[in-house]
Amino acid sequence: LAIESTKMTISDTLEIASPSGKTLRVPTGLFINNKFVPSVDGGTLETINPATGASLGHVSCASASDVDLAVSAARTAFNTTWGRNSSPSQRAACLFKLASLLEEHAVELSELESLDNGKPRWIAETMDIADTAGCFRYYAGLADKIEGKTIEQKEGEKLAFTKLEPLGVCGQIIPWNYPIGMLGWKVAPALAAGNCIVLKPAEQTPLSALRIAELSVEAGLPAGVFNVINGLGPVVGDAITGHMDIDKVAFTGSTAIGKRVMERAARSNLKKVTLELGGKSPVVVFDDADLDQAVNWAALGILFNQGQDCTAGSRLFVQEGIYDKFLPKLVAAFKAHAIGDPFSDQTFQGPQITQRHQQRILDYIESGKSEGAKLEIGGGPWSASDGKGDFDKGFFVQPTIFSGCKKGMKIVDEEIFGPVLAVAKFKTEEEGIALANDTSYGLGAGVFSTNASRCMRVASAIQAGTVWVNNYVVVSNAVPFGGFKASGIGRELGVDAIKEYTQVKSIHWNYGETLDWPLTG
Numbered sequence: 001l002a003i004e005s006t007k008m009t010i011s012d013t014l015e016i017a018s019p020s021g022k023t024l025r026v027p028t029g030l031f032i033n034n035k036f037v038p039s040v041d042g043g044t045l046e047t048i049n050p051a052t053g054a055s056l057g058h059v060s061c062a063s064a065s066d067v068d069l070a071v072s073a074a075r076t077a078f079n080t081t082w083g084r085n086s087s088p089s090q091r092a093a094c095l096f097k098l099a100s101l102l103e104e105h106a107v108e109l110s111e112l113e114s115l116d117n118g119k120p121r122w123i124a125e126t127m128d129i130a131d132t133a134g135c136f137r138y139y140a141g142l143a144d145k146i147e148g149k150t151i152e153q154k155e156g157e158k159l160a161f162t163k164l165e166p167l168g169v170c171g172q173i174i175p176w177n178y179p180i181g182m183l184g185w186k187v188a189p190a191l192a193a194g195n196c197i198v199l200k201p202a203e204q205t206p207l208s209a210l211r212i213a214e215l216s217v218e219a220g221l222p223a224g225v226f227n228v229i230n231g232l233g234p235v236v237g238d239a240i241t242g243h244m245d246i247d248k249v250a251f252t253g254s255t256a257i258g259k260r261v262m263e264r265a266a267r268s269n270l271k272k273v274t275l276e277l278g279g280k281s282p283v284v285v286f287d288d289a290d291l292d293q294a295v296n297w298a299a300l301g302i303l304f305n306q307g308q309d310c311t312a313g314s315r316l317f318v319q320e321g322i323y324d325k326f327l328p329k330l331v332a333a334f335k336a337h338a339i340g341d342p343f344s345d346q347t348f349q350g351p352q353i354t355q356r357h358q359q360r361i362l363d364y365i366e367s368g369k370s371e372g373a374k375l376e377i378g379g380g381p382w383s384a385s386d387g388k389g390d391f392d393k394g395f396f397v398q399p400t401i402f403s404g405c406k407k408g409m410k411i412v413d414e415e416i417f418g419p420v421l422a423v424a425k426f427k428t429e430e431e432g433i434a435l436a437n438d439t440s441y442g443l444g445a446g447v448f449s450t451n452a453s454r455c456m457r458v459a460s461a462i463q464a465g466t467v468w469v470n471n472y473v474v475v476s477n478a479v480p481f482g483g484f485k486a487s488g489i490g491r492e493l494g495v496d497a498i499k500e501y502t503q504v505k506s507i508h509w510n511y512g513e514t515l516d517w518p519l520t521g
């Protein structure tokens, strides 16, 4: 079940018959120096449609030698056409163009993303791709607003000022849950600041990045600025994190691999690191919350993207006064949405990413049952009853709620990354905060109450990089995102992301001070 590199002859373009009737065309090669090339060792990678279990085809799978080629292309571009040899407005123009191209190709890209990842096509189009176009536009707008500061020293003698300079070549390793979204969060700020990129998509979802690479040429990015190399984490990921000519690595994925990334970055050339890792995010609902709204947001919080979201609100704490009214409404909300065909505009929940991941989630569900939590709804694989479209072979999981959950249960302590919610009751505000913070993670959190003072107190007391008050899971390109505790290091999105892709140079400027020699007391 693990994804492996194979060797087979593949054509330069993969043609996929979409359920919409279109033929989707994706280049299969590694994208290095604005060209699609086969991998040095002829390795290939198969990608599967999670909704049906059917193969979508093969693309090139890189080895460490391909990483060297991509890094060298990126370094050359950084020293010649990009970095200090490009103007901010020139970089902005490319990013604005790429944003428009994403919008122009939104339907095609959404079909590709849905087939490769399993997410509903309409969500890919209206959220993933629309937000990613917005992300490129946001950083295009920031490209010529990256500013240092002047620091007064002594009038008539000395002045100091700072410049923000690009880091150089950035390795970017992204996960499969938002293949286009995570590409945007990483690529847009890095390019705006003048860096060159070697991007490794997740092996489960190699397709959309290849099509975007093709569009990046149309957007005017010079050769070598943006390189995409599909491949396996232990091979290509390790080659990136240990590379001596990569200046920074940005990683999104599991906490276990995040630790490895940081270790290898430190042991090689001490490259800079940003990490966006896992979570076990709490949602705390107080007695005075707007009941129906809290139910809707809590359901969205755990079920959005099939629960495969690093901020998934997977631990729900409901105050005792509202609990008995809240739980049946939440169960009803879990029953109400449509599961199945990702190409139907009625579908909210598609399949999990792989059969292996589906099994992992089902194992967690079994652990919840055996460790004494009470199953309220769901609890197993979902299969299509109408037999249409081969969805009975897809990797679906029933939306699942456990109540009576306690610390020590695996479903409470570990990130499941699926549509599985652990619910518990609490009495006081202090207890709610303590339960919310009782985790090694600190990515997201939700607070529901109509008492503004309580919302402010609790939002301040919760240890998380993002706290949503009376809403959940919705992010904005303009607002920084990242983790407290074991959920990560650094911030993506907003102006903060520019800081992660630049380094400060301080310049001390003497325009009047003289030095006499030799120095004496």
Ligand code: NAD
Pocket (backbone or CB within 6 Å): 173, 174, 175, 176, 177, 200, 201, 202, 203, 231, 232, 233, 234, 235, 236, 237, 238, 241, 252, 253, 254, 255, 257, 258, 260, 261, 276, 277, 278, 279, 309, 310, 415, 416, 417
């Ligand atoms: P993962 O961490 O293994 O994979 C994420 C990315 O890291 C992929 O591109 C992968 O190829 C790469 N990678 C794997 N090994 C690597 C290595 N040695 N060096 C560098 N990069 C490497 O995650 P996964 O196995 O796909 O999923 C496992 C769990 O990770 C999930 O169940 C979930 O808990 C978590 N996860 C979190 C996020 C997130 O957005 N924070 C995303 C995906 C997965």
